[in-house]
Amino acid sequence: MSQYIKWFKELGMEDVDQVGGKNASLGEMYRNLTQEGIRIPNGFAVTAEAYRTILDTNNAWEKLHAQFEDLNPDDVVQLQECGKRCREIIHACKLPDDIVAQISDAYEALKVEYGEEVTLAVRSSATAEDSPKASFAGQNESYLNIHGLDALLDAYRRCLASNFTDRSIHYKFDHGFDNMKVYLSVVVMKMVRSDIGESGVMFSIDSETGFKDVVFINAAYGLGENIVQGSIAPDSFYVHKPTFKKGYRTVLKRRLGDKVLKMIFSEGISQDNLSVAYTKNIDTTEEEREKFCINDEDVLLLAEYAIKIEDHYSKQAGYQKPMDMEWAKDGVDGHIYIVQARPETVESRKEGRHLEMYHLKERSEVLLKGQAVGTKIGSGKVCKIVDASKLNNFKAGDVLVAETTSPDWEPVMKIASAIVTNSGGRTCHAAIVSRELGIPAIVGAENAIAMLEDGQEITVSCAEGETGFVYEGILDFEIIKTDLSTLPKIKTQIMMNLGNPELAFSLASLPVDGIGLARTEFIINTSIQVHPMALIHPEKVDEQTREKIMQLTAAYESPTSFFVKILSEGVASIASSVYPDPCVVRMSDFKSNEYASLLGGEFFEMDEANPMIGFRGASRYTHPNYEEGFALECVAMKHVREEMGFDNVILMIPFCRRVEEGQRVLEAMEKYGLKRGESGLKIYVMCEIPNNVIQIDAFCKLFDGISIGSNDLTQLTLGVDRDSEIVAFDYDERDPGVMKMIEMAVEGAKRNQRHSSICGQGPSDYPEMAEALVKLGIDSISLNPDTVLQTISHISELESKHH
Numbered sequence: 001m002s003q004y005i006k007w008f009k010e011l012g013m014e015d016v017d018q019v020g021g022k023n024a025s026l027g028e029m030y031r032n033l034t035q036e037g038i039r040i041p042n043g044f045a046v047t048a049e050a051y052r053t054i055l056d057t058n059n060a061w062e063k064l065h066a067q068f069e070d071l072n073p074d075d076v077v078q079l080q081e082c083g084k085r086c087r088e089i090i091h092a093c094k095l096p097d098d099i100v101a102q103i104s105d106a107y108e109a110l111k112v113e114y115g116e117e118v119t120l121a122v123r124s125s126a127t128a129e130d131s132p133k134a135s136f137a138g139q140n141e142s143y144l145n146i147h148g149l150d151a152l153l154d155a156y157r158r159c160l161a162s163n164f165t166d167r168s169i170h171y172k173f174d175h176g177f178d179n180m181k182v183y184l185s186v187v188v189m190k191m192v193r194s195d196i197g198e199s200g201v202m203f204s205i206d207s208e209t210g211f212k213d214v215v216f217i218n219a220a221y222g223l224g225e226n227i228v229q230g231s232i233a234p235d236s237f238y239v240h241k242p243t244f245k246k247g248y249r250t251v252l253k254r255r256l257g258d259k260v261l262k263m264i265f266s267e268g269i270s271q272d273n274l275s276v277a278y279t280k281n282i283d284t285t286e287e288e289r290e291k292f293c294i295n296d297e298d299v300l301l302l303a304e305y306a307i308k309i310e311d312h313y314s315k316q317a318g319y320q321k322p323m324d325m326e327w328a329k330d331g332v333d334g335h336i337y338i339v340q341a342r343p344e345t346v347e348s349r350k351e352g353r354h355l356e357m358y359h360l361k362e363r364s365e366v367l368l369k370g371q372a373v374g375t376k377i378g379s380g381k382v383c384k385i386v387d388a389s390k391l392n393n394f395k396a397g398d399v400l401v402a403e404t405t406s407p408d409w410e411p412v413m414k415i416a417s418a419i420v421t422n423s424g425g426r427t428c429h430a431a432i433v434s435r436e437l438g439i440p441a442i443v444g445a446e447n448a449i450a451m452l453e454d455g456q457e458i459t460v461s462c463a464e465g466e467t468g469f470v471y472e473g474i475l476d477f478e479i480i481k482t483d484l485s486t487l488p489k490i491k492t493q494i495m496m497n498l499g500n501p502e503l504a505f506s507l508a509s510l511p512v513d514g515i516g517l518a519r520t521e522f523i524i525n526t527s528i529q530v531h532p533m534a535l536i537h538p539e540k541v542d543e544q545t546r547e548k549i550m551q552l553t554a555a556y557e558s559p560t561s562f563f564v565k566i567l568s569e570g571v572a573s574i575a576s577s578v579y580p581d582p583c584v585v586r587m588s589d590f591k592s593n594e595y596a597s598l599l600g601g602e603f604f605e606m607d608e609a610n611p612m613i614g615f616r617g618a619s620r621y622t623h624p625n626y627e628e629g630f631a632l633e634c635v636a637m638k639h640v641r642e643e644m645g646f647d648n649v650i651l652m653i654p655f656c657r658r659v660e661e662g663q664r665v666l667e668a669m670e671k672y673g674l675k676r677g678e679s680g681l682k683i684y685v686m687c688e689i690p691n692n693v694i695q696i697d698a699f700c701k702l703f704d705g706i707s708i709g710s711n712d713l714t715q716l717t718l719g720v721d722r723d724s725e726i727v728a729f730d731y732d733e734r735d736p737g738v739m740k741m742i743e744m745a746v747e748g749a750k751r752n753q754r755h756s757s758i759c760g761q762g763p764s765d766y767p768e769m770a771e772a773l774v775k776l777g778i779d780s781i782s783l784n785p786d787t788v789l790q791t792i793s794h795i796s797e798l799e800s801k802h803h
Helices: 013-036 048-057 061-067 076-091 097-114 149-164 166-174 225-229 241-245 286-290 296-317 388-393 407-413 429-437 501-507 520-528 532-536 543-552 559-576 592-596 627-643 659-671 690-694 696-702 710-718 736-751 767-776 785-802
Strands: 005-007 043-046 120-126 142-146 184-190 198-203 214-221 235-240 253-255 261-266 278-283 323-329 336-343 354-360 366-373 377-384 399-402 418-421 441-443 457-461 467-472 477-483 493-498 515-519 583-586 649-653 683-687 705-708 755-758 780-783
Touching: 005 013, 005 097, 013 043, 013 048, 013 120, 013 184, 013 296, 013 336, 043 097, 043 120, 048 061, 048 097, 048 149, 048 184, 061 076, 076 149, 076 166, 097 149, 097 184, 120 149, 142 149, 149 166, 149 184, 166 407, 198 225, 198 296, 214 225, 214 241, 214 296, 225 261, 235 241, 235 296, 235 559, 241 296, 253 559, 296 323, 296 336, 354 457, 354 785, 366 418, 366 429, 377 418, 388 407, 399 407, 407 429, 418 429, 418 457, 429 441, 441 467, 477 785, 493 501, 493 785, 501 520, 501 559, 515 520, 515 559, 515 780, 520 559, 532 543, 532 559, 532 627, 559 583, 559 627, 627 649, 627 659, 649 659, 659 683, 659 696, 683 690, 683 696, 690 696, 690 710, 690 736, 696 705, 696 736, 705 736, 710 736, 736 755, 736 767, 767 785, 780 785
Parallel strands: 377 399, 399 418, 418 441, 493 515, 493 780, 515 583, 583 649, 649 683, 683 705, 705 755, 755 780
Antiparallel strands: 005 043, 043 184, 120 142, 120 184, 198 214, 198 323, 214 235, 235 253, 261 278, 323 336, 354 477, 366 441, 366 467, 377 457, 457 467
16 A cells, blocks of 8 residues: 655655655655754644645646646636636545545644544645745645534645646646645645734745844744734744854844734635635734734744754765744644745845945935835836736736735836835735845835825835835936955955944945944934933923933833844844944944934034034043943943843944043943953044044053044044035045144054044045055054955055055
């Protein structure tokens, strides 16, 4: 008698042709990773041989073959008719007795393991699935919460028929598979009750940028289908792998999703009076939306699973093999299970060391924002599609605008120049497919359908970080392509300036020696948005401001922990992109007018006639008006270095006017647990005031290095307010007086064996300034990301000239 059942413990990746990718991978993990502490629900595969036997004994092959004779898969009507007839042929097949008996025995064995009441997940596993060329994601059906033998056999037959859904037929044509030679195996496993728990998708790589040092996790309430369909924006989390492996257990960063729906089971009588559990969506409560649906402990357990799974598959492959996994948390037993793992198919296929940077050359009115998928830019005319019947109106090069997309839409998605959806997160169907196709998409752009008109010209930009922008009109953009393997090696360290944590992962592939200036202001301005003192002293602001602060900080233990968490996660994201290379983080350097524009700022800031040389930088840190705010910044930095493990973070003090002031700031930092020299902590000072240059020896005694801020140094050497337009003609960083100041600073740092660097705009804008700095032998030059590549080539020529 043929063996039609294979238990997970008997299966591995070598069995794909018998049981399909999904089953083979579940078996591989069950067999090898259960002892590593990863929970995989037990189950069995009904093999592809059972599928062939059923078609043989029912003489179904010729009937199926006939349906494909003159099929043009791009003719939607013809495709629908062909699919419908094929599925009817399968539904009419009688299941041979020995196959029924074997399925029944295996089901009984699962009841012995999990109890009489165990319910089942019954899922298709195509034999060509998860081949390196195609992911087959979402092509076949799954049936959940199945109970009883009749319901199980019914779900099994439906899975077989789903080998001929319209989308599956089209997908096979697209990827060069013969519809008659892709066989269907079926997974039968213990149902993880995430309908009363949570579920999600995770990748052992950043799915947008290909940054390999993080695990990216999505999570939502209820069954995972909403995340895949894109009907909600899930919560998302990142964990940094290298520090995690060293024993630091923290979340790198997080984003609260709306999670407006939760998919649960509703009992229903299906056709043929068999009880198949239907699913339905219910609205989540206000309270559920305002908090993260899983806690940090869950996130870290998932990260551990993802790292172990990636390590296992990488060891087998002999190279790093990023994985795409589905997980579910059971609301009955409280445990988290992995219910699927497959190779990540997009980022991991990219060819080696080529870097493509998209760059908008002009901007216009921003019409919408959402989550960016990929890092490209696309433009064209809007074509809104509200349901599948409108697909025929779509023309190549249009921008597809929809509520969400489904696998049936892939033929038009292929010819779109960009995609914009109202709902969804970065692992929904629209995001996965546009990533595979390499076209820019913005998901979760709430009012896209209402805001955009058919035929309207727009530009979709995903090249500005995690937030994607829809601009009015067709804008000009450029693509800068670089072959990184041809870039010369140089002696001068090239670092980059970066303030926006959202851009960090996409810039991680730039060949820099670290980050020379990470500005905390950007994070405070865009993510925190509140004046630090207003978070510490809510009693000093008015009612209205207090309410806004309560709203912003609702998901956190307290307003101050909100500040510490967001600042530390922002800084850690930037530091992770260059880890273990150094990341120089500058403590806040807002001017009083900039601080005043933060929420609640007006209650703590005075009006100054000339804020450029007023209450800013180091002078604030030990002043009663801001001291408590600085203490919070220090708590966040201590957290980044000691709890999160980013010991590559070097701290930097801006606008330090006098040596005594430097002394006071260092004492304050020590009081807040940041002692220079302890746990390898280095503290630099900005060199941007003539007094820093004149007293360079004294400043070098206090600090580990200097970073020349050429913008402020120019302003104060030439006496030109850099905020004033009328005297802008006198502002020139290449003035001999300014260059002399820079020369004295670099020589002073060398004389005292201190690190010297420059992080102002100068060397980014003027190649001759970079040349002078190389001649002086400066240790590092920190540039804006878009000028890094050409500066490296330029400095390489200079170095060979000067040696």
